[in-house]
Every structure is written in structure tokens, then in C-alpha cells.
Amino acid sequence: MAIASHYNAKKVEDKWYDYWMKNNYFHSEVDEREPYTIVIPPPNVTGVLHMGHMLNNTIQDVLVRRARLKGFNACWVPGTDHASIATEAKVVAKLKAEGIEKNDLSREEFLQHAWEWTNKHGGIILQQLKKLGASCDWERTKFTMDDDMSASVIKVFVDLYEKGLIYRGYRMVNWDPQAKTTLSDEEVNYEERNGKLFYLKYKVDGTNDYLTIATTRPETILGDTAICINPNDERFAHLKGKKAIVPICNRTIPIIEDEYVDMEFGTGCLKVTPAHDENDKNLGEKHNLEVIDIFNDDATLNNYGLHYEGKDRFVVRAEIVEELEISGFLEKVEDYVNKVGTSERTGAVIEPKLSDQWFLKMKEMAQPAIEAVLGDDINLVPEKFLNTYRHWMENVRDWNISRQLWWGHQIPAYFYGTGKNDFVVAETLEKAVEKAREATGKTDLQASDLTQDKDALDTWFSSWLWPMSVFNGILEPENKEIEYYYPTNDLVTAPEILFFWVARMIMAGYEYRGERPFKNVYLTGIVRDKQRRKMSKSLGNSPDPLALIEQYGADGVRVGMLLSSPAGNDLMFDEDLCKQGSAFSNKIWNAFRLVQGWEISEEIEQPETARMAIDWYKAKFQKTIREIEDHYSKYRISDALMSTYKLIWDDYCSWFLEMVKPGYGEPMDARTYKEIITILEDNLKILHPFMPFVTEEIWQEITERTPEEALIIAKWPEEINFDEKIIKEFSHAAEVIAGVRKIRKDKNISFKNQIDLSVLNNENTSKTFDAVISKMGNISNLEYVTGSVDGALSFRVRSNEYFIPIVGAIDVEAEKQKIQEELSYTEGFLKSVDKKLSNERFVNNAPEKVVAIEKAKKADAEAKIEALKASLSSLN
Helix, strand or coil: CCCCCCCCHHHHHHHHHHHHHHCCCCCCCCCCCCEEEEECCCCECCCCCCHHHHHHHHHHHHHHHHHHHCCCEEEEECEEECCHHHHHHHHHHHHHHCCCCHHHCCHHHHHHHHHHHHHHHCCHHHHHHHHHCCCCCHHHCEECCCHHHHHHHHHHHHHHHHCCCEEEEEEEEEEECCCCEEECHHHEEEEEEEEEEEEEEEEECCCCCEEEEEECCHHHHHHCCEEEECCCCHHHHHHCCCEEECCCCCCEEEEEECCCCCCCCCCCCEEECCCCCHHHHHHHHHCCCCCCCCECCCCEECHHHHHHCCCEHHHHHHHHHHHHHHHCCEEEEEEEEEEEEEECCCCCECEEEEEEEEEECCHHHHHHHHHHHHCCCCEEECHHHHHHHHHHHHCCCCEECEECCCCCCECCEEECCCCCCCEEECCCHHHHHHHHHHHHCCCCCCHHHCEECCCEECCHHHHCCHHHHCCCCCCCCCCHHHHHHCCEEEEEECHHHHHHHHHHHHHHHHHHCCCCCEEEEEECCCEECCCCCECCCCCCCCCCHHHHHHHHHHHHHHHHHHCCCCCCCCEECCHHHHHHHHHHHHHHHHHHHHHHCCCEECCCCCCHHHHHHHHHHHHHHHHHHHHHHHHHHCCCHHHHHHHHHHHHHHHHHHHHHHHHCCCCCCCEEHHHHHHHHHHHHHHHHHHCCCCHHHHHHHHHHHCCCCHHHCHHHCCCCCCCCCCHHHHHHHHHHHHHHHHHHHHHHHCCCCCCCCEEEEEECCCCCCCCCHHHHHHHHCEEEEEEECCCCCCEEEEEECCEEEEEECCCCCCHHHHHHHHHHHHHHHHHHHHHHHHHHCCHHHHHHCCHHHHHHHHHHHHHHHHHHHHHHHHHHHHC
16 A cells, blocks of 8 residues: 555544554553553643643653653553642632522532532543643543542541641631632742832820831731830830820720831831731730731721721722821832732732641651652752752741632541530541540530531642552552552652642652652753743743644654753743654655665665665664663753654664665665664654654554554664764765765756766775765765875865866866856955055044954955965866
8 A cells, every 4th residue: 555645643643542542552550560650740620731731741751652662561640630729719700600609509519510510621631631642541540539539638637637747726827818718838929019118107195206117018007906116226215115006997006125126127116917917926926916807808808997898908008098198197108129929829919817727747747858859769850959949848837738618628627616626637527426425525426516627628738649649559558559650760740849749749758658759850841932931821922732733743742842841941932843843754754655665676685885874874873872861861851852853864864765775766675675674663663752653653554563563562672782983984974975965066066977086095084985975976986096186176074185076077168267257256356355454544443343344354355266266276
């Protein structure tokens, strides 16, 4: 059957993905082979494929496909994350559009809607990954709220609580007023913003005096419960022991003293608002101050906001400043740049909020995770992230693990009374009843007497168990799968979740299995556009990955993304790279068509040129495969691709196939053809991890294969000794061939016409490739000479000189006329430059740079004239 003249990516990709799925190549079971395991960073169940996913999953697929070819039992576990905040926001928005408010629903009713939404939209991204060629073990697909995954999370919570590592505390937390939930410190982004510093006057009680404070948040004065001065500040000695009156609300508050106050900052007087600032909270506890929270959960003001009740905090800020100015309490306003915390999830400005929350102690758990990464147990690639990791881990704070959400794993704490500590923690309601009876002494206590904590756990509290829980390693810590597949080999993820996820997985791994969860962490860069902007929906600079695949093919897009993706450095995405990847697919396809189009003969001998070409390419292949292995070992995936790309495009397509190609209309000897096919198959093997579709298509076109002979499960080429000398010899020969071709092109000597070539072999170069030089230069006679050849065109390769006789090769008279015309033109040009440089006014008044340019033109013209005269002389 004739091979298609054009490579049809869409048709080929659908065909072979279905074939791989049908033959279950992606699935892994425990066996006698060495495992190679990757767990996917589970994308949000709300998500669709974006360019970051494309990069991350292409790299993972490259690694796992290579592992299969190298004989490992490759297992790539896919799955999705329930993404508490993001999913709940989507469901709330959907319900709102239908006229339903979340608050009007019971938890059970809301969760029913959330599951309906998840079942409809969840997993879309996994289906999209199949278009990319991702060879995940789809039978192992996990969701962080699968029954067994949820049970693992609850078991770990109970265990850590019983170990004293989880506790409930009334603490200042980061509050997201849009999502109406707490966030951990790592979920807050700090950005510099231009704001205002407001200087406000407070009347000193019982006097006509005023003191002035400076604040960026004038709306919070309604929650002030003290003014603080430094006891060493002589300016305010007269205020000691007195009270101040808060403007607008007219509340009388004490003036306290504490050395915490920076005498140099602001006015030296500090307003203390314990409910809305971490440092103020600490001062409040130290001085036993009242705590007044002025905000509702959505950051509107509550009844402490007086006539501003129900209004948004930023609206109140503008209005209260106006009221303060009218009332005479606003002294002045200055421009001020400060860092504002925003929610990583919603973008809302964070409010510090005092709240009862659940926390996990991190210091103790962090220690083995620090030692693992700073030692040799776990490698971060690139190493530049080591210091960041160490700094964060050594300064880690307790993890706020509770969220005021319904979608997620409900905290397994059950309250049996009204007291702050009237609760038990248990894996099930039945166990909670037993514990509550024991705690209270009430043997008749029933399940109906208990109330489960309404909060859900932070999403990361489930995903930190991912490498273990996907193999059921928490519920059944000695099952054969966790014993075989864990620890995993490589983790490919983004640097921005190094602490959210990677560090916490390491902690969990040492806590629950006493060993690392993975050996290597490959941290990819951020995909940016050509202007270095991070790709985002809001900027409209992020292409649709599926549209790119439709246009350039999955192989083309994979190559396009990897060509400019050095480990840990940002990728400047350019669609032209995908075009380049697509062109590479076509190049490989056309090279295969060329090979398949040759007529084969069993009767003819193998030419010397073909034998040399095969010996050279096999050596070059072996040298390249060592380069590739070195790049893989250092996770330089882009470099591994580039080495493969150059080998196949330059060495195989541009040189090797030309060297072995039979003469026009002539057949190829069978021995050479067999060697070419073997070489092609090895090329396909090392290219397959990067371009799985086009390689499988060509592999299956070469000859009829059984499912056991598919490329996806073929054997990676073996490394054998090779001849470095033949590579160097060919490198020299390639320069000679290029020199011959240049003269042919420059002098319009047809490539069909044979020419002679004389060699002045000054450096005693090997003659190994003379037959190849003769074939590829179409040389009728190649001879070695002891001196220069007169009346010949020449070129130099290192210290050797090569001469092509003019007689018969070119029209001498026409060439002389052409050189004479160029000489006359150049001499005229030199006269005009000389005239300009002999003009003293020009030389003295023109900028130095302009004069230098003219002098360079003069030197170039003189050198060219000399060369043209030499050429004319050789033709006479």
C-alpha cells in the first residue's frame, strides 16, 4: 500500500492513541521488573487544559515513555483535586444564576449540587490530556474525594490529633471575604500598591489636646481599643495614664505604653485594633485589651460600624475619610506604598481575622523534610530552589488546615457540649459517640447529641498524601502496591507549589512511611508570552492548547513547548516553535518516504560510500545517545530533545540519507537497505518519548507488527563502544563537501556537471571519506598534490587547501568580465570614500563614530580589491 504523501497528524494521533488504549500499554501491575512511578500533580477538577498543564504533562510523558522503553514497569497515576475554594465558588455562582442562595440550602443539599457539577465538569482536563498523548494509567485515575482517599484523609487527621500535632486555637488568620474562608499563609500573595497614609486626630480625654496617629485603614478606627506610646518617648510623657476618644464613635480608650512602638515611624502614637492586626492582637493580649471585630464575613461592616453598617470596607474607607475631614479629625493625607495581601484563589484583599481554627504543628514535621532535601535523599532540579526551600522550612509556621467551606473533607471533630473543649475527634460518628460517652461519663449519650464541626479541611491536606493514598498506603500501609510503587521516582511540578504541596508531601512521607515520597523534583518554569508576560485569561495572551494541537499536531506542540523549556527557567512561548515542531514531523515523514521509495536489489554489492556512511552514523548515534542520557540524568529535557533533533534533522536526513542514496534510477543494495532500516528504528526509539505519534506510525509502516512489537514497548537502543576518530574524520569531510558546494553555487557550476578536486594535504588528513567527498561533490577525479594549482578556484579547510580547476568547469572569459566589473565598481567606491576622508572639515566636525564607519568602509574596499585582483590573476 502506498505511503501517504503528507503526514496527517489528526488521523494518525486518534488511530494510535486508540490502539495504545486497546492494548493496555499504559496500565501497570506489580511484577518482577523495577518500577518507575510518577504521580500526576492533580489538576483542579474545575480546570481545563492550559499551557502550564501542557508543559508539565509533556515532560512527565517524555519521562514515562522513556522508562517503558528502558524496560521499567512504568506507572503514571492520573487524577484530579476537588479544589475546595475554586469548586465551591463555581457551584455557588451556578446556583446564584438559578436564583438559589447557598445559605438557603442545607449542607447535604449543597453537596448534592456540588457532586452533580463535579460529575458533569470534572475530569474534562484528563480527557484533554489524552489529546496531548499522555500515557497515564487511566485505570488508576483517582479523585481526592474518592471514598478511600477521603478515608485516608480522615485517618491522618485523627492520628495527628492524637499525637498532639493538630490542635484547635483562637488565632489571627488570613480571611478571604470573597470565598468567606480562612487561608494558609502560603495562599496569600503580597503585592505593592499605591495607597494613602491618613493622619487622624484623637482628642485626649479631659483636655483640649489632641494626639495624632497615622493609618492606611481609617475604617478600622471603629475597632480601636487603645492608643499605644513608647514609654521612652519624651514627646508623649504628658499622655501617660490618660485616655483618648476615638473619632466618630466617641469611645473612650486607654493610652498604654509599650516599647513595641517605633518612635521613628509615623507620629510615634499607634492605634491598637486587636481584631484586625496580628501585632495589635499581641499587644491586646499583653495589655488585656477589649477585642472589637467590626467586619462581617464578607468584609462589610457590622453593627460596630454604626451608620456604616452593611457597607463594604472600601466604600466605608472613602466615606469615613470625608466625615473625618468635615469633623476636623483629618490632619493630612500622604501618598504611601505598602504591601497588600491578596487571596491566591480569588484575588480579594485579605482581612486579618480572629477566629477558632484548626492548626497543624509544623516545626517537628519539617525537620526530616529539611534534612532530606539538603542531604542526598531528594533532589530539587534546578538547585537554585534549595535556599528558598530551606528558608521557608526553617521558618515554617503552623498550618491553618480548616476552611469555612462545605465542599471538601468535613473535619472529624464532634461537639457534645457548649464548652470550648467539649469535643472529640474520631474517624466515624460511631467512634465519636464512644469517645464522647467516655469523656462525659454519660453512657446514654446518642449520635443525635453530637454536632460535627461544619468546616472542611484545606484542599492541600488531602493532596499532601497523594503519593501514598493513590496506592492505598494510608489505609493499608503494607499492601503490595504501596510496597512496590513507593517511593515514586520523579515529580514534575511548578515552583509556585513547592511549599503548598511538595514540601508537605515530603513531610507526610516521612511521617507515615519513614521515607521520601520521590527521589527527584523537576520544577518547571512558567509559560510566558514573547513579552515575558505570564499567560492568563485576563490578558488574553494564552492560546487554546487544543486549537494548537488541531493546527500543528500533538507531536508538533510537544516539540514546540520543549524546545525552549530549560529546567526551572520560564518558557517564552512562541507559536512558531509549534510550527517548527510540525515541520520536524513532516521532515521525518518525508525522509521515511524517501527510504521506502528506493528499489532494492539482492544482486549488487554494498558501495564503499554506503559502508562508510553506516559506520559513521552508528558512531555518531552512539555519541549522541550518551549526550542524551547525560541530559536526562540532569533533567535537561530540552537539551535531550535538541540533541535528538539535530541528530535526526542534520546527521540523518541531511547527511546520512544523501550519502547512502543510490544514483538516479539505480537500485540500492539489500545490505545497505537493511542497515538503514535498523538505523531508522533506533532513531524512532529515542525520538518516541518526544513525538510518540509520528514515530509509532512510521514504526508500524516499516513492516507488519504484532501488538507485542509496538514501538511504545520496544527496547531502548543499547550503548556500545564507538569510534570517535571516524566522527572527527567525517566532520572534516563535511567541511570539504560544503566548500565544494559553495564554489559550485557561487560560480554557477551545475551540480550535475562533474568536476576535479586537488588536495594540498598540509595536515596529513585521513583519506577515509574520499569516496564520500567524491560522491557528494560529484567529483570525477580527486587527487593529492604537493603545491598550489594555478588557474584554479580554491578554498581552505583548516590548513588544507582544495583546488577546483577552472578549465571545463566555468566560462573563463565570462568569469573574468564579471570580476573586472566588480573590481571597477569597488575601485570607484573606494575613491568616493577616500575623497570624504581627505576632507578635513568632514573629519574634524563629523561625530567620531561616523568617521570610524567611513574608515572601516575604506579598509573593506581595499581588502576586496586585493582579493578580486588575485582572482583575476589566477584566471590569466
